[in-house]
Amino acid sequence: AAGVIQSPRHLIKEKRETATLKCYPIPRHDTVYWYQQGPGQDPQFLISFYEKMQSDKGSIPDRFSAQQFSDYHSELNMSSLELGDSALYFCASSQGTIGEQYFGPGTRLTVT
């Protein structure tokens, strides 16, 4: 079965640079969530989109923005990167109100 696709899988950036993470949800899933997971921590919700509209917002820094496109893929844009942004970034998708969220393999972002 098709799963959530994330790219790139690994990304190394320097402080103050920008990064763009991409997420391709499972086919026919219309909701995308972004989570950030630090080492040894639980995933923390950043932002979500339903039918291309922002649906919920969590602890996402103002330096980050995201959107969902007409084909339902989503991009997380991160600017003025800080060392503390180093983490695993997961995208999850679900189908409408069914609620089951399926996670992608993640993007490991390292800021040096």
Added chain:
Amino acid sequence: QQQVKQSPQSLIVQKGGISIINCAYENTAFDYFPWYQQFPGKGPALLIAIRPDVSEKKEGRFTISFNKSAKQFSLHIMDSQPGDSATYFCAASDSGNTPLVFGKGTRLSVIA
């Protein structure tokens, strides 16, 4: 404030034994309770989930027990195997396509 409290932090179980992980929540609006399994460097994988209309759900070796009045739910892994060694997260959300709130995770080690 941790909305979902998970215990224990770590657990060592003999092969063939039963692994039990507990979670408690405060928000009575929560009505969807999934469990995720995560291997190092991988995305969380949905194991099993329950809604408050049932007190127990079983899928293979995995069982969720749910106590609505106590606002607690637990994961039981029967006949634990070394391949089950991973970090397990409980989570909760309030209806359908809303962000998940995770517990802090339990690192399970199954030893032969």
